[in-house]
Amino acid sequence: MKIYREPLxxxxxxxxKYTAQTVDIDIEQQVRTIIETVMxxxxxxxxxxxHQFDGVAVEALEVSKAExxxxxxxxxAELLKALEVAKANIEAFHKRxxxxxxxxxxxxxxxxxxxxxxxxxxxxxxxxxxxxYPSTILMCALPAKIAGVKExxxxxxxxxxxxxxxxxxAAKLAGVDAVYQVGGAQAVAALAYxxxxxxxxxxxxxxxxxxxxxxxxxxxxxxxxxxxxGPSEIGILADETANPVHIAADLLxxxxxxxxxxxxxxxxxxxxxxxxxxxxxxxxxxxxRKEIAKVAIEERxxxxxxxxxxxMFTLMNEVAPEHLxxxxxxxxxxxSLVENAGSVFLGPYTAEPxxxxxxxxxxxxxxxxxxxxxxxxxxxxxxxxTSFMQFSKARLQELAPxxxxxxxxxxxxxxxxxxxxxxxxxxxxxxxxxxxxxGLYGH
Amino acid sequence: MKIYREPLxxxxxxxxKYTAQTVDIDIEQQVRTIIETVMxxxxxxxxxxxHQFDGVAVEALEVSKAExxxxxxxxxAELLKALEVAKANIEAFHKRxxxxxxxxxxxxxxxxxxxxxxxxxxxxxxxxxxxxYPSTILMCALPAKIAGVKExxxxxxxxxxxxxxxxxxAAKLAGVDAVYQVGGAQAVAALAYxxxxxxxxxxxxxxxxxxxxxxxxxxxxxxxxxxxxGPSEIGILADETANPVHIAADLLxxxxxxxxxxxxxxxxxxxxxxxxxxxxxxxxxxxxRKEIAKVAIEERxxxxxxxxxxxMFTLMNEVAPEHLxxxxxxxxxxxSLVENAGSVFLGPYTAEPxxxxxxxxxxxxxxxxxxxxxxxxxxxxxxxxTSFMQFSKARLQELAPxxxxxxxxxxxxxxxxxxxxxxxxxxxxxxxxxxxxxGLYGH
Numbered sequence: 001m002k003i004y005r006e007p008l009x010x011x012x013x014x015x016x017k018y019t020a021q022t023v024d025i026d027i028e029q030q031v032r033t034i035i036e037t038v039m040x041x042x043x044x045x046x047x048x049x050x051h052q053f054d055g056v057a058v059e060a061l062e063v064s065k066a067e068x069x070x071x072x073x074x075x076x077a078e079l080l081k082a083l084e085v086a087k088a089n090i091e092a093f094h095k096r097x098x099x100x101x102x103x104x105x106x107x108x109x110x111x112x113x114x115x116x117x118x119x120x121x122x123x124x125x126x127x128x129x130x131x132x133y134p135s136t137i138l139m140c141a142l143p144a145k146i147a148g149v150k151e152x153x154x155x156x157x158x159x160x161x162x163x164x165x166x167x168x169x170a171a172k173l174a175g176v177d178a179v180y181q182v183g184g185a186q187a188v189a190a191l192a193y194x195x196x197x198x199x200x201x202x203x204x205x206x207x208x209x210x211x212x213x214x215x216x217x218x219x220x221x222x223x224x225x226x227x228x229x230g231p232s233e234i235g236i237l238a239d240e241t242a243n244p245v246h247i248a249a250d251l252l253x254x255x256x257x258x259x260x261x262x263x264x265x266x267x268x269x270x271x272x273x274x275x276x277x278x279x280x281x282x283x284x285x286x287x288x289r290k291e292i293a294k295v296a297i298e299e300r301x302x303x304x305x306x307x308x309x310x311x312m313f314t315l316m317n318e319v320a321p322e323h324l325x326x327x328x329x330x331x332x333x334x335x336s337l338v339e340n341a342g343s344v345f346l347g348p349y350t351a352e353p354x355x356x357x358x359x360x361x362x363x364x365x366x367x368x369x370x371x372x373x374x375x376x377x378x379x380x381x382x383x384x385x386t387s388f389m390q391f392s393k394a395r396l397q398e399l400a401p402x403x404x405x406x407x408x409x410x411x412x413x414x415x416x417x418x419x420x421x422x423x424x425x426x427x428x429x430x431x432x433x434x435x436x437x438x439g440l441y442g443h
Numbered sequence: 444m445k446i447y448r449e450p451l452x453x454x455x456x457x458x459x460k461y462t463a464q465t466v467d468i469d470i471e472q473q474v475r476t477i478i479e480t481v482m483x484x485x486x487x488x489x490x491x492x493x494h495q496f497d498g499v500a501v502e503a504l505e506v507s508k509a510e511x512x513x514x515x516x517x518x519x520a521e522l523l524k525a526l527e528v529a530k531a532n533i534e535a536f537h538k539r540x541x542x543x544x545x546x547x548x549x550x551x552x553x554x555x556x557x558x559x560x561x562x563x564x565x566x567x568x569x570x571x572x573x574x575x576y577p578s579t580i581l582m583c584a585l586p587a588k589i590a591g592v593k594e595x596x597x598x599x600x601x602x603x604x605x606x607x608x609x610x611x612x613a614a615k616l617a618g619v620d621a622v623y624q625v626g627g628a629q630a631v632a633a634l635a636y637x638x639x640x641x642x643x644x645x646x647x648x649x650x651x652x653x654x655x656x657x658x659x660x661x662x663x664x665x666x667x668x669x670x671x672x673g674p675s676e677i678g679i680l681a682d683e684t685a686n687p688v689h690i691a692a693d694l695l696x697x698x699x700x701x702x703x704x705x706x707x708x709x710x711x712x713x714x715x716x717x718x719x720x721x722x723x724x725x726x727x728x729x730x731x732r733k734e735i736a737k738v739a740i741e742e743r744x745x746x747x748x749x750x751x752x753x754x755m756f757t758l759m760n761e762v763a764p765e766h767l768x769x770x771x772x773x774x775x776x777x778x779s780l781v782e783n784a785g786s787v788f789l790g791p792y793t794a795e796p797x798x799x800x801x802x803x804x805x806x807x808x809x810x811x812x813x814x815x816x817x818x819x820x821x822x823x824x825x826x827x828x829t830s831f832m833q834f835s836k837a838r839l840q841e842l843a844p845x846x847x848x849x850x851x852x853x854x855x856x857x858x859x860x861x862x863x864x865x866x867x868x869x870x871x872x873x874x875x876x877x878x879x880x881x882g883l884y885g886h
Contacts, residue, residue: 346833361830387804390789402525
């Protein structure tokens with residue numbers, strides 16, 4: 001791994017260089033065509049694209065309940081147990097994320113508040129092949145269910161040999177209500193607009209490739225989406241008390257995900273930096289996915305040596321990593337310095353994979369620096385809020401002149417009148433005289 | 444206004460017809476070019492587009508503090524008073540929206556929670572000309588400030604005669620930290636990517652025309668955005684106890700906004716329906732903005748007569764109106780039936796303009812049916828969350844086998860190893876032996 005020891009300003013530039021984004025116009029256009037075709041042709045288009053892109057002839061788009069049941073029953077015992085422990089931890093944590101409706105009753109004659117309502121129907125995108133992670137199904141479906149979403153449906157690309165039993169089994173364990181075998185941009189289009197077989201949803205969540213991400217961006221507004229997931233990253237802040245063998249393993253656990261993954265160590269210890277670099281080389285050679293991890297380590301990752309703890313955090317906040325390990329003495333005391341990160345792993349024994357599977361917090365996290373403004377997927381993503389208020393006549397009368405001034409300043413006479421007409425005696429005298437209702441009032 | 448009395452199913456179809464969306468590829472492409480040009484040329488591009496689109500030669504992009512101060516000092520007294528009352532009410536309501544960090548301390552050896560952090564810098568887009576509403580500046584800036592955002596900046600299109608004093612005065616009252624005179628897609632690009640004069644932000648909020656909306660969609664992911672605002676709408680649910688003169692005024696207060704605005708009354712009273720239709724005609728003719736309101740009323744609005752209260756709500760939930768007035772006896776009792784709405788106005792005296800200016804809740808609301816999945820702009824929009832956890836060695840050991848099973852099932856050997864290496868005695872024996880640090884461990 002490259003080791004940098006430069007002034008902070010130089011390092012900050014380096015980090016920004018690493019996070020540059022691009023848009024691919026060709027993919028944008030292809031995806032737009034797919035979405036329009038699905039809108040026009042429905043299920044037929046889904047079958048056509050499944051044949052074209054996945055090489056699978058799909059009859060029934062919905063996977064039968066019997067097939068899902070069978071898959072669940074066939075899960076190996078130790079795998080089922082692991083999923084159950086994960087589920088229990090994820091639920092325990094996410095129950096603390098439930099938003100409450102509130103009401104302000106401080107003023108006589110005024111009632112105002114906000115009602116929290118779960119979304120009605122949510123769609124989860126689950127990638128196909130080796131990226132069909134059962135853990136992600138739990139991470140997406142369980143918060144939705146805790147939020148009170150009535151219908152959680154799932155889409156996943158069709159496979160020649162049928163959808164993997166582990167995917168179907170995890171879906172059942174997570175309480176998914178229906179599974180459809182369709183993937184790519186066409187699946188996103190189906191969830192956004194609905195087809196004969198697939199009902200349209202209020203929100204689409206879950207990771208996917210560039211076509212899925214582009215489609216999510218294009219249907220945003222028609223439906224809600226979670227976020228545009230980019231390559232994954234880990235940032236580690238460590239001092240000389242940390243174990244370089246552990247740190248190297250953690251950096252590699254991120255790098256094995258994707259050639260575009262990033263693993264960054266920032267440390268105030270040169271000796272730790274050197275030891276980690278050596279250990280990464282050694283452990284990398286023994287990793288089954290070393291071809292992937294090697295590219296990520298060599299092209300996207302680095303170690304930075306910085307003397308002050310504050311500057312270490314300044315640089316890491318600029319990275320805004322999806323995952324952040326703090327391997328400093330009394331790690332939790334530094335939470336105040338964490339501004340931008342998806343999920344933080346404190347101390348020597350909270351390896352990042354704890355969070356991928358078991359810790360409780362969600363593993364669907366803001367990537368590529370978007371932790372600057374985005375949050376982990378959570379229960380709060382599956383509700384919306386509705387404000388409400390009720391004013392008495394007396395309270396309205398107090399505010400009426402202020403409202404009228406502002407409305408007229410903004411050129412909205414009708415707004416002022418809708419207030420003032422409430423204090424117009426002629427309007428109060430209105431009666432429903434059926435025969436004379438047309439045009440009688442006010443003249 | 445058109446009055447429909449059809450079966451519920453027919454009405455539901457009607458509503459869906461009214462909410463269809465379209466995308467304009469030409470505008471998409473123009474906006475993409477503008478964004479790319481701003482990214483490449485910075486301030487120079489902003490000046491070029493201001494000249495081209497707004498016909499204004501702009502020197503300093505930032506409006507001086509002295510000009511803002513002057514504008515504030517020149518606000519008419521009754522307008523300043525109205526803005527101050529509005530500010531007090533908006534702040535009182537929004538302080539209840541503050542999210543709290545939480546921690547789960549239920550298990551010895553496990554610490555896990557979520558930290559709420561304000562965004563660092565936020566940009567508000569304020570339209571130019573007649574749509575430069577001071578009320579919207581308060582509605583966007585005050586929640587950001589309550590959330591703890593350090594830097595709230597504002598962009599607004601340049602005007603030949605300078606930015607309107609009311610806009611600058613409201614910005615000062617709302618605590619806006621800097622104002623830049625630039626509008627359109629170029630302003631959105633500047634906020635998303637930064638230029639020499641304008642710092643890049645974490646989130647862009649506020650309404651704008653189709654170019655602004657398209658630009659926000661395109662930069663989404665690089666920054667957070669609030670929502671894609673569409674035409675505004677009001678839905679009113681009323682029975683025979685409601686006053687048709689008031690209702691007509693409220694329908695028109697929405698219609699005067701925009702030719703594409705929608706005003707919908709759903710009632711179980713035919714006599715009310717007829718009276719409102721008559722009153723709308725009468726009041727419409729006396730409205731200054733009648734040319735706009737007439738188009739909205741005739742082309743986009745309707746009255747529906749439905750017998751049952753439950754069906755009235757079913758239809759209105761399908762509309763998912765930005766503003767919902769409930770003028771039924773004991774209106775608040777029906778909040779349980781409200782599934783999709785931005786803001787609800789209860790009873791005879793809570794006219795919709797109360798919410799536009801003074802009531803307390805935000806007036807930046809989900810439009811065009813997006814209340815299905817979106818919320819009013821709020822304090823929660825200006826924070827992000829970071830999960831954190833810390834596991835003791837003993838707690839990690841309990842979970843280790845489950846994590847390893849899941850990681851290997853997902854083909855991620857490196858993930859399993861990063862856990863298991865924590866219990867590898869050789870790793871524990873690692874020492875920093877400076878001279879032998881390279882390659883000594885483990886062989």
